[in-house]
Amino acid sequence: MSTNPGQDKFGNWLQPTAPGLFGLSLGALTVCGIGTVLVLLALVREAYALALITLLATFLIVLTTLIPFAGSTLFTKVSDRISLAGRNRRGESFYVTGPFSTLPLEAAQRLPGALLNVDTLSGVDGLNRDYTLLHHKAVGKIAAVFGCTPDGAAMQEQSVINNQVAHFGSWISSLSIDTGLAGATIVVDSASESSAGTCAAVRADVAPNAPAFAKRVLNEAVGTLPARSSVLNVYATMIWDAKALGATAKDLSPAVAEIAARLPQQSQMLTRAGAGAPKPLIEAELAEIAHLAYQPARDQELALDALTGLRAARAWDQSGPEFFDDSRGRVVFHDGVASMTLMMTIPPESQITARSFDQLFGPNPKFLRKRVAILYRPVDPGTAARTVNRLVSTADWKISTRRGRATSFDTKNKAVAEQTELELAQGARLALFSLMVTITFEANQDAYRDALNQIKSLMGQLLMPYRFVEHAGSAAFHTTLPFGVLPWTYTTTPLWLRAVL
Template sequence: MSSTVEQDKFGNWLQPASPGLFGLSLGALVVSGVGLMLVLLSVLRGAFGLGAVMLAITATVVVLGLIKFGGFTVMERVTNRASLRGRHKRGETFYVTGALSTLPREHSHRLPGALMNVDTLSGVDGLGREYTLLHHKSVKQITAVFGCTPDGAAMQEQATINNQVSHFGAWISSLSVEAALSGATIVVDSASESSAGVCQAAREDVAPNAPAFAKQVLDEAVGTLPARTSVLNVYASLVWDAPALGATAGDLSPAVAEIAARLPSHSQMLASAGAGAPRPLVEKDLAEVAQLAYQPWRDQELALDSLTGMGMVRSWDQAGPEFFDDSQGRVVFHDGVASMTLMMTVPPESQITARSFDRLFGPNPKFLRKRVAIMYRPIDPGTAARTVNRLVRTADWKISTSRGRPTSFDKKVKAVAEKTEEELSQGARLSMFSLMVTVTFEANETAHRDAVNQVKSLMSQLLMPYRFVEHAGSAAFHTTLPFGVLPWKYSNKPLWLEGVM
């Protein structure tokens, strides 16, 4: 019966945009219009030289600062490179911990970048589970991280998968109406790890009084296992605005108590969405996630230490890398390995199903480790209505100002915008999302070339336009960790300006 159930399809994404003309954005049109008016006034007054200067300035500002080529304006590319050179001169691109660190002694082993100024807050939620929250002091936010154990879709009926996807959509929708919630991320961390831990666990699980023949058979069976096994870890992070929950500079307890009360409901919703038995991560778990991100080659050692009880429990303050170097631009180096990050620029151009991202999410032998981070930015109902209304007007404008007949693409954009507007009026919610992928590989040319080719292959089959992060490798690397770094909280650009520029 399950074979007759079709996979649910998703698509028709909307991208914030503003009315434009001749391929120019609204911002470029405004600057061009003002500049041309000044040129005409100068010509009417007989100041032809001034008019020529104004025309040159207007053209320069529009071409260099407002027209994007490959996702960036010329000015953005120049400033990004200048910023990287400036950081390199100031020594900010090379981070060292331990005895050689230039940081204060109490911070000498901390995580770098935006995670340096993050503290932990521990407690027990309403279900009696221990948790550890991350307090991002620089942006006054608090993050809770859930470790999820999804069953996967390979052995489930399609009807069950469709039901889980529906519940996941309900969870995303609930984010838009939850007070003080700033955003959420789903991080899929995959690796082709050593099977030593699994083998050791299987051998130690044998009863002491088991027959010798049974022990021999089990030992030989374990010996036939492959040297490496696929590992998939999923994390769900939720980020709240601390002051909005009643926190003050000297007292975070009101916000912590409110978040602790909300954790059980989020666990239940995530479980209904196919996340298995989500549990809040504690400080030890968070430190281990960071340690494996920086040192993926220690997976076998950590697995065996955990089984034998010899594992060294690291605190959050001791979870940083030995060194982290992002002076090269796209590729960053940390603790003997290398990583690079790419980001989605436009949502998938085709419809997707629950299986479309299987290859991207799954382990890959070309990478030591791979993290796919999907970030959700909930939009309150009022802002969502204004955003969609603007998109409908923009679609109408493009159709009415197009030379010749409107294209099928223009008609589709208008239809999607109108459909979204109708769904919002019926109680649907709007969330913005983005996707980033960080891959870690051995620090040599062959591994780098293989990693680039493989990640391009993974992205191309999704028909998803993307670009590599070229000048902020450290920020991108730490954004894909499940620790609640929301990029838009570190930017001063308001939401309404996204489409204008």
């Protein structure tokens, strides 16, 4: 009889919301209430035309700006289209590097979008490891990128996997108490790459004095390998607020020193969480990640260059694409290939296990490259307590205002909210998360159709509501890179107001 435990199940996520009624949010109810009062006042004064205009205006405001359809409101859809048209008209949606670039000479080959104004800061941490930090000057953030080497779960005991998942949960919990931490991302970058590098490496390891027969057998065996092999790279990125760590506009050294002191501890926590032997990445490695994201077909060339010692270290400020076209909407074009990005709107509606995302994370022959990015937003203990209190109140409100009996979903949501409140009281931490997926494919209609059908199939298996990014493809593409782009650092809308709306 096996003593190996079963797979732990996870789920019961809650989305921060404010109490509503009849399917309307608190913001929509507020606008309806104000509109109703104004209509009644107009009727009292016998201003029937004004009452009708006010009623129509209230209806249109609620319908277009406060009721989401497929993840976004009608106003957002229209404003996004207008914004895209404006960027196309101004030439902002087409990015060119090199001699034809319109950028200043010193920035002629830099990465586009939010990564254009990012510099590198290099040094050595407490374990004598070289590192390179990414300074996002526009938002005052500094990111450290770890390259991880997780062991595959297929050959591990379930007890080991469960233990790693528990430690991963501890790592997420620690984000909320890490001073100055603005967020973290886990990026799983997978590809079906050329096996030329592997074949060349095997042949290069043959001893010169090996028997001719052995060399011939090995050469024939290598020749039977598939033309492409699957690779999977995992990156963990921590992003800190430079000002919160003591940095000033003219001196970043206090923040850099503090982050360098924290890198060993982060490595240890990630190791316990199943990340293998994570190490901070340096500038050349970060530049190569960007290079392959734009030109995935160059994997074979880079692999052979590495084996022959011809690889030239690429600088960060020279790792941009030759061109990046964001003028079409959903699909962006870069260096001869195309990409599109989708984003989770609601967490998986069913419970998941440690193996539920295997198909989504793993390489797929329908894509040249695929990046799955999970973004974590830590919530401080005080804000977490208030957020959970609102969740409990919202659950009670929905049950008390529902006509007829409460449904099983209402009862479940209330139980989950109360359980979350209990766990917070016992010392647990709260973190918000989201998921984005970028897929890269050949720039033709057949490849687009195959990639679209495949990613829809993968997402459908997770029962996870999602939507494609239709009008900000460049921003979405670069958010899924492991370079520390956090969407919420570029918005001024507070978290509580988003919940209300």
